[in-house]
Amino acid sequence: MGGGYGGSLVAKELDATADVVLVDPREAFVNAAGSLRALTRPDWAVNVFFPFDTLLERGRVVRDRVVSADPAGVTPASGARLDADYLVLATGSGYAYPAKPHPASESIAAALAPLTARATLAVTERLNVAGYDHVYALGDLTDLPDPKMASYAQVHAQVVAANIAAQLAGRTPETVSTPSPDRRILLPLGPHGGAGQLPAPSGVTAVPAATVSERKGLDLFTARFAARFDRSWRFPRPGFVPRQRGPLSFLPLGRGRCQGNRSLVALMRGRHP
Numbered sequence: 132m133g134g135g136y137g138g139s140l141v142a143k144e145l146d147a148t149a150d151v152v153l154v155d156p157r158e159a160f161v162n163a164a165g166s167l168r169a170l171t172r173p174d175w176a177v178n179v180f181f182p183f184d185t186l187l188e189r190g191r192v193v194r195d196r197v198v199s200a201d202p203a204g205v206t207p208a209s210g211a212r213l214d215a216d217y218l219v220l221a222t223g224s225g226y227a228y229p230a231k232p233h234p235a236s237e238s239i240a241a242a243l244a245p246l247t248a249r250a251t252l253a254v255t256e257r258l259n260v261a262g263y264d265h266v267y268a269l270g271d272l273t274d275l276p277d278p279k280m281a282s283y284a285q286v287h288a289q290v291v292a293a294n295i296a297a298q299l300a301g302r303t304p305e306t307v308s309t310p311s312p313d314r315r316i317l318l319p320l321g322p323h324g325g326a327g328q329l330p331a332p333s334g335v336t337a338v339p340a341a342t343v344s345e346r347k348g349l350d351l352f353t354a355r356f357a358a359r360f361d362r363s364w365r366f367p368r369p370g371f372v373p374r375q376r377g378p379l380s381f382l383p384l385g386r387g388r389c390q391g392n393r394s395l396v397a398l399m400r401g402r403h404p
């Protein structure tokens with residue numbers, strides 16, 4: 132449950148070998164790292180939203196909010212129960228509005244295991260929720276010492292996907308999450324400026340703006356998500372002239388479909404425009 136940075140990657144990784152069902156109330160994955168630039172550059176909005184309909188080839192996406200979970204499956208708001216052999220909790224964390232319009236789904240995680248004082252979920256080194264070898268959690272939701280950042284959620288996703296794949300193949304899941312004390316961060320200021328620090332053999336080292344630009348600032352990971360969501364189409368299309376109706380005038384929702392900026396708010400709130 133949850134198709135953000137971590138959950139969408141687990142779903143993608145397991146799509147070929149498992150019958151994946153991804154549950155998320157949103158119509159599209161939201162690349163939060165690109166959202167601030169989209170506020171100042173309307174043409175950038177295309178790089179923030181990646182519709183779920185191109186994520187999976189075999190699996191399916193259920194557009195709904197999970198309202199309860201137990202070790203055998205989940206129940207979305209629609210009431211249509213989904214039984215599952217494996218469960219991955221990837222519902223993220225809450226942020227002040229409008230960064231994340233919904234409160235975190237902590238009560239769902241709490242139904243499986245007691246939450247910590249920070250309202251996070253304790254996991255084992257293999258990212259199992261304590262007591263269940265077929266229930267996993269990752270990303271912002273967990274009590275891991277990793278920073279609450281997309282990059283770490285995606286590292287967790289690889290661990291979860293590897294362990295579930297091992298279990299499906301009848302092997303012992305052995306991939307572990309090893310939190311690093313080295314803190315990496317890249318803070319772009321526009322496409323070409325910024326500052327950051329990255330781990331290096333000599334320890335964590337400041338990197339120049341050119342490195343920040345090359346590794347993040349230029350595309351804010353758009354290429355990575357274009358690949359994950361199989362976005363073979365390009366936008367804006369040749370000859371496309373955006374209507375200027377506000378700071379975010381146009382929102383592409385998939386091949387050939389757009390909505391105005393009121394719909395953007397609806398989408399971020401998890402409602403169909």
Ligand SMILES: Cc1cc2nc3c(=O)[nH]c(=O)nc-3n(C[C@H](O)[C@H](O)[C@H](O)COP(=O)(O)OP(=O)(O)OC[C@H]3O[C@@H](n4cnc5c(N)ncnc54)[C@H](O)[C@@H]3O)c2cc1C
Nearest residue numbers: 133135136137164197222223236270271279280281282284
């Ligand atoms: C404005 C902004 C900019 C950021 N920039 C960066 C950055 O540049 N680099 C970086 O590393 N990190 C960045 N972050 C932090 C990053 O977004 C989070 O650390 C990351 O999203 C956590 O990933 P996740 O997979 O745990 O959860 P998320 O990516 O938050 O995904 C959670 C998903 O779960 C879904 N969900 C929630 N509740 C339910 C439910 N009950 N049922 C079903 N689905 C549910 C949500 O709709 C969402 O799609 C930024 C955050 C914000 C707000």
